[in-house]
Amino acid sequence: MKIVTILGARPQFIKAGSVSREIGKLRDRGENIQEVLVHTGQHYDANMSDVFFEEMRIPKPDYFLGIGGKSHGEMTGQMIEKIEKVLINETPDWVLVYGDTNSTLAGAIAASKLKIKIAHVEAGLRSYNMAMPEEINRILTDRISNALFCPTQKAMDNINSEAYKEWNFSTEAYLCGDVMLDGALFYKKLSQKPTDLKVDRKFVLCTLHRAENTDDINRISQIIDALSIIAQEVDVILPLHPRTKKVIEKFGLNTDKLVIIDPVGYLNMVWLIDNCKLVMTDSGGLQKEAFFFGKHCLTMRDETEWVELVDNGFNILVGASKDQILKNYYSADFNNDFSINLYGDGKASYSIIKTLQKYQFGKLIHD
Structure with a gap:
């Protein structure tokens, strides 16, 4: 199975890093799985040097498209064009997109036109504020994706309320937990105090x-x-x-x-x-x-x-x-019981990859 992952901003790389690590573990066990990382360049970030990828234990992008600093329409259009060329060259089984950026939507549109299956991580999120570009991106991406990976029960409820089962192609939704929790648990032991920061109190x-x-x-x-x-x-x-x-x-x-x-x-x-x-x-x-x-x-x-x-x-x-x-x-009268399970068990990344492996001929094969 080959996956092309489309990313455009540093937070997306951090989320995707958890999934990439699971792919690496499966590959090390001899499973036939490959990931190709595409960085659209949507957000230029000086912190994303080679050191960033080494410290974060994240694979470096295989493609850098260099698209950023443009209007929403111009940026998204150019991304679709360049991502399409990558997908034609790589012929993946899946295109994996994260969240709600212009890169997310562009990757989903390019894949849909080429009839490549789309998996959306962080599906089902809604702010119900259509003035936010992110809200438009996430809704449209959900609508054309084949596998909707919902991080929370509320996100799953949103998808169900939109009657996704009545959409005109094979779409499945899953409550998988949040890949950000996977990352938080992994990176906590690697965290570092900012070098020049002096704090003597809370x-x-x-x-x-x-x-x-x-x-x-x-x-x-x-x-x-x-x-x-x-x-x-x-x-x-x-x-x-x-x-x-x-x-x-x-x-x-x-x-x-x-x-x-x-x-x-x-x-x-x-x-x-x-x-x-x-x-x-x-x-x-x-x-x-x-x-x-x-x-x-x-x-x-x-x-x-x-x-x-x-x-x-x-x-x-x-x-x-x-x-x-x-x-x-x-x-504020806050809740102090953080033991409640809102975002899964820290194994969302593994669940996502194992679910994608169960698809055959464009349809999920259930256990």
Whole structure:
């Protein structure tokens, strides 16, 4: 079995790394399985050097397409064209895509036109905010995929409510657990404290990069004001994305009370999550990683795809309201029982690959 995996951003490589390691184990046992990695170049990341792949135990891409820094339409169109050429050359049994980026959608479209089976990891996630490009990408990718790997029961419920069984081709959905949990368990033992970071007390870990916050002067001002108040009693560590840094400078916002550091690698981020007292973020993945490491989270967004964290009291949506951020920081009634199983048993990657191996002639052969 040959799999072509389409990736476009560093977080996708980290997720895919767990699956790639399982493929490597099976191949070492003599199983006939091959993976070809394609990096579209959607997000340029200076941290993704050869050292990144070595430290993260992730295979280097076999193809680098160099497509990035363009409008959504131009980027997606060029990706489809170049991915199609790779697929014609490689003739895989499966195209494997992750999440909700333009690379995800482009890989799925290119494969569907060539009648190659598509597997979507993180299928079924919904924010119900169609203003988000990611929401469009994930819905369309689900619609044309053959194997839908859902990380949570809620994601599975979403797929079932959309009547996927009535779609016009053979589609199967699976509750497999979350590959991010696989990665968190693997990388925890490899985590590293950021070299230049000096912390003498418990700290809050914060990330801030989503356009809905950074492009709105009112939202980002309220967030920075709230963080600055919190920073009077506890260190607030903010690895600052260059784009967010430019916005803060443009608006003349005062971040003197915050511990601003450069963006960190994943092993550093795992250390920060594992050692903080609370996570505050507008990221998607970091909400889950907080839960994996037994940390509560205040999410500075108006909605989240990870509703089970909110429903079970581990995560609170505070939007960009200074009052809501401070109110919940000081008096939130969080759930402290992290033993609940929301994301599987840390073996999602193995489950995904073994499921793909059961397909024959375009249809799943059940045990």
